[in-house]
Amino acid sequence: MSDQETPQKFVYDFTEGNKDLKDLLGGKGANLAEMTNLGLPVPPGFTITTDACKVYLRSGAEPAALREQVGAHLDALQERMGKRLGQPGDPLLVSVRSGAKFSMPGMMDTVLNVGLSDACVEGLAAQAGDERFAWDSYRRLIQMFGATVLGVAAERFDDALEQAKAEAGAVNDVDLDAGHLRDLVAVYHDIVRLDAGRDFPQDPREQLDLAVRAVFDSWNTERAKLYRRQERIPGDLGTAVNICSMVFGNLGPDSGTGVAFTRDPASGQQGVYGDYLQNAQGEDVVAGIRNTVPLADLAGLDQKSYDELMSIMETLETHYRDLCDIEFTIERGTLWMLQTRVGKRTAAAAFRIATQLVDQGLIDEAEALQRVNGAQLAQLMFPRFADKVTADRLGRGIAASPGAAVGKAVFDSYTAVKWSRSGEKVILIRRETNPDDLNGMIAAEGILTSRGGKTSHAAVVARGMGKTCVCGAEELEVDTKRRRMTAPGGVVVEEGDTVSIDGSTGKVYLGEVPVVPSPVVEYFEGRTHAGADDAGELVKAVHRMMAYADRMRRLRVRANADNAEDAARARRFGAQGIGLCRTEHMFLGERRELVERLILADTDEERTASLEALLPQQRDDFVDLFEAMDGLPVTVRLLDPPLHEFLPDITELSVRVALAESREDSNENDLRLLQAVHRLHEQNPMLGLRGVRLGLVIPGLFTMQVRAIAEAAAARRAAGGDPRAEIMIPLVGTVQELELVRDEAEQVIAQVQKRHDVDLHLALGTMIELPRAALTAGQIAEAAEFFSFGTNDLTQTVWGFSRDDVEASFFTAYLEKGIFGVSPFETIDRDGVGALVERACREGRATRPDLKLGVCGEHGGDPESVHFFHAVGLDYVSCSPFRIPVARLEAGRAAAAGT
């Protein structure tokens, strides 16, 4: 089929499009067409499609048919307007604007006043009755066209303008009169000739064509490409170009320009909000030459236009069924709509507006859920610093986990716990944190580190806990030994000094900054917030939206929780069970020594003794946990620690031994320990003796844990409870590992069941956290009743980088270069990790149709990832307690969207 037979349509009049054609006409063009079709006063114009842009980008030339089609639409436009581009007596002027499907910084925005030339500028002056207006318009055209289309450096025009003002003794641009501006136009012509190597084009059609091509070219600026890489916007979408007849808000006091919102985008309150500037163009509002007035004042200036605007806004809101923002211009008493779109809003406003629209009958619950998102809810769950901060700023780090925290500086976990027990609020300050700091982190109001980035231990754990964290504040020097921190300029923070940290901005202050708790968290915690103020309205809206989500969602939401306290909190936040109890967290603190002994044991007796000491402690842990989650499933993962976390640091120990030797004061114990640590030292602990491997190599370890679980379940059952334990084997790579552990576990469970004469219904399953487990899921499902995807480890192995190591060294560079749009540890990497998850779900269920599927990695609480997990058919997601409301909301949104 040749082009001649059916020439492709590359140009759409505003009357031909509609809002659903964003792919073809871009966002701006589609909405202009929509308003035109609604009968609203839009200046006539047309849109060149993204298809035309794609042809240009592929071939380096506009499609053959484009010139003729633009010509035809231009003719029609000129006919309708009754004037022509470049017509000496009464020229038609147009604006040329880019308009991609997604708004994109770095792309060319706008050239106004296209069509003006030496030949018709006086005609415009005569028509407008305003010579200064005409020359100023011409001056602006040359300046914008020169800079964005012809590539002349913008400063060249700015410098000339400044010089003209200096020569005329003018302070502001408006002080230049028509004569000055005419002279300036001549100077601008010279600049273009010199710098672009050509004259400013006098042919209006040439102006138009060059401007269109410049818009096309701007699709591929470095900044636009970087933005697309980061936002994962495909590079081949292309942009549309809108050509719209000009209207002027700067033709006198009966003209003006404004922006407006159909409700308050800050609080979500109903009503009309906006600003108006008399006798001005859009760019003047930005330039801030004069102050705008509230939109309501327009009624006093031009009641007719005001009434028309109110009516239009109601039409738009009803039509778009959402908050709209608009741009408009009044030209000599006539109202023109220049743009509309669904308006941005704050998180609080999003929730309130969504419920308002449901009440108005404009949208249903499913639609309401599409109007908010989990990131907004998360934002609403953090406390904030109240007003303007007056405290001294000590420095700034990475905003790792939002919220506002105030407390006394402490430099180790022990002090954090001790002080917090005696009622002090503390901020834990460390160079960086590790799992041993966990208790201190729990005790602290917030965490501040001088090293590490957004995926450092401190950041990840704090986000998980919903605890404020500023990390990587490199200008702050933390001296743990001397218990103090030094800020630039020599300010020293000693232990006990009060500091305040803002996890939403990364700012660190000396002294106390007042904090307001999140009303949404107060609501989830059951401390309901009464009253009809903004906070009360917000809580009501959140409550309703959560109810919509819970009714709609298919995914269940469980919590990652390792103790009864976390479990109880998770339940208040809506958890439907525990998806991950990490038993290694139960082995920290005072039990750590027992584990160390177990690992270093030389004889069976030593090993057995350690295990027997651990058994009753583990059993008590589980009894508490099952009680807190009575009637709901609790998945207990058997021990999965990197070995080195339970052993002394090899470097520290080596130094100690060497120093002791040099003093001829060797400690026999240290020497033996060092030998053992050498023997067990791993180059890559993440890829070493962990999980099921440890269970198969240390006899009795897993069976001790299984026994503790089974006995705890039996005890709860005896006490009239309803324990629902599930036992999860970590780091399985091949079904043989699982079979061996399973055989042993089943024997132990049978023993306990027999002794207590009870059927415990303990399910046995496995983590899928190695690529091999995902690739052989069909085999593994033979031996597993459930899979839980450990997407943290899966991300590490699929990408071959470890969370602990890579962020400092190259993640920042990768985000900057756009290799990642977002860290794959935050949002699941659909193409890589996701492909494995999808395959494992499919093949696992092929083997065992009733296989239960869940996820317990950090991604379980990440909004975008929850949609993915819904789509691949998981039964549940599990995340840290604080993220549960977010996961519930997103699970509802995913179901509502039918994704």
Place this chain on the structure above:
Amino acid sequence: MSDQETPQKFVYDFTEGNKDLKDLLGGKGANLAEMTNLGLPVPPGFTITTDACKVYLRSGAEPAALREQVGAHLDALQERMGKRLGQPGDPLLVSVRSGAKFSMPGMMDTVLNVGLSDACVEGLAAQAGDERFAWDSYRRLIQMFGATVLGVAAERFDDALEQAKAEAGAVNDVDLDAGHLRDLVAVYHDIVRLDAGRDFPQDPREQLDLAVRAVFDSWNTERAKLYRRQERIPGDLGTAVNICSMVFGNLGPDSGTGVAFTRDPASGQQGVYGDYLQNAQGEDVVAGIRNTVPLADLAGLDQKSYDELMSIMETLETHYRDLCDIEFTIERGTLWMLQTRVGKRTAAAAFRIATQLVDQGLIDEAEALQRVNGAQLAQLMFPRFADKVTADRLGRGIAASPGAAVGKAVFDSYTAVKWSRSGEKVILIRRETNPDDLNGMIAAEGILTSRGGKTSHAAVVARGMGKTCVCGAEELEVDTKRRRMTAPGGVVVEEGDTVSIDGSTGKVYLGEVPVVPSPVVEYFEGRTHAGADDAGELVKAVHRMMAYADRMRRLRVRANADNAEDAARARRFGAQGIGLCRTEHMFLGERRELVERLILADTDEERTASLEALLPQQRDDFVDLFEAMDGLPVTVRLLDPPLHEFLPDITELSVRVALAESREDSNENDLRLLQAVHRLHEQNPMLGLRGVRLGLVIPGLFTMQVRAIAEAAAARRAAGGDPRAEIMIPLVGTVQELELVRDEAEQVIAQVQKRHDVDLHLALGTMIELPRAALTAGQIAEAAEFFSFGTNDLTQTVWGFSRDDVEASFFTAYLEKGIFGVSPFETIDRDGVGALVERACREGRATRPDLKLGVCGEHGGDPESVHFFHAVGLDYVSCSPFRIPVARLEAGRAAAAGT
């Protein structure tokens, strides 16, 4: 369809089967049937199928139809033999033997003399005219049946036998007469009654049925299950059971038993080889009571039987078209064939026999290739210790890389290189090796370590080089500082003492043991071995087999080689290019310091200076390499070192600094270095800043290397050469990384091409060594002209364990438990890693049909893995020079087999 309509056939008479029914009749049964159908004298009998066993294993009971079918076949057998089981006057005796498809240790083997009972033992005595024979046969039946069928401890019978001998004053079993044996039978009856809780069954049919069931049960002994896990034999194949009428070789001087081969299984020479024992049963040969005589001597004893045997063996060899081994018995001058199968043989014999059979027209070249394998060829390529070793054994380690090596003990690389340059042969002895030992390993005859297993650095590199290595000899204490090694018993080996190591057995000797070089390597190296001795015949056979393989194979074979010397050697071994040149190996030795400076550089100037110093050195490296491989492709991988290998060890440095501080003698440089090392320290270097990540983070590094490659290619072109360089980007996880490097590389190449006015045709491609690369191969192929699978790293990340760490801690346990049949670092894991490779091939070629595909991991030279790579459609495999002949052979075998 019910069983009644068409009862399944569970029993086959020997006249009904054939050798192709191994699945159904097992190996032994199928071959007995084949011989029967060839008209050879096989004692009549029948086989119970593996299907019957499968039913039994599934349901716990024999299939209903089995009893009747066995009865019918037994009737037929009794009719043919003219006597019945248990018939008092002349009883029929049968043997009951297991016979699975694959021969399997741990399964029940044989019960002889089934059918004997109190009622008929005297009848047998009368028939045979030998009372002792009858009671001895009965005694043996009760003993075998009691131990293997009734589960009585074997020692119980042994003890009773010993006691009987003591009481009779007998030295050997044969010294017991009929009376003694009759008494012993009574004692045996008591033992069975006591230990098995039942009488020895007197009903011969019950004996038979119980023996059959015992064979079925023996399929699932722990040892058999372990063996199957290790050998990856499916657990549900089941075993067949052969019931065969007994013949006796112990009925006098005209009886006897023997084994024979149709050619010499040791050398492969043509002729008949075997052993014969007069007046004996098969088990007596094993017991070694008397010495056997050469088979040729049978001619003097029984010419008729000898001639018949010779004729039968010719028939079998022609029929099986291969070396056969047989078991036979002569009963009072009548020859009976008890077993035949294709015989095992040495590696050398395999090659010679295969070519002989081609010459005889019995098989074609493709079939000949199936008669040998790469493991055999590899075995033939190692030197050996000559005769019986008289030197003192110092200890024993793991046989990590075969061969025999003798040299002076050295304890560091530097000395190894120095001494070897002055003409000394040296053995490099280390606790363990690392990449810095590479030069020393190259210089040494062999490597001995006291730590690490079969996949330790020393083992893997040595195998790669084809260099003898014994590793993990833990009883030897290596003291690098004092340059000596201490063996158990206090024997001390000082630097310069001569030691000999046997890489095929793991044995380590003090002093010189004579070594014979491999004639096959001499041949590949072009030092052809003349003469008609065994070595000469072997070389001729290998030459012919390699020619068959080269004609047949589709896969090309390249070498992993990092310098001109290796490249030249690889060419002599038949390499068709270089598949992997690891440039990090070019950065060791004296250049290491430059690289360290580069990594630690604080300023652009420092970095640029290091890079400029490296550029000419790199260029010279490549010029040499391209010259050695002129006309063949050379794939150069850009730098991919784990960072820590180029930095001082953090523990050593910390100790040095701490000790210096304690002496108040701190070194400013060390302090700065320690800070930097801390900054760059990685918890998991394998998952850290490596490969393309390093290239993207250190500006100019990759472009320096690309420039060196391009300039070297230009220089070779100018010198009239034909360089065919391919540039490979390591550790790519996402196409964006590749695009960024590619853009930079293309600019540099364009510059060089322009300056030298030449088109260099440099291909750009990537390693596929991360799961994510494999999973997104379709995207990555957009930017890559070739893929090379790095299956070492892929195995690490797919399984989540690192080669350096896991072997010591749990690989041994995993192999013992049968979780692995073989280390996945040796043979590619088809289900996991293989699934990714297959997917990446498919999706890569979907994007780019002419995508070139290869593999450059260790697996490229592993026989089984080569077949996999052939099957998934790679273009080439690349392996270390020494493995190239193996890869060529296996590539030919894969093509010949049509896999």
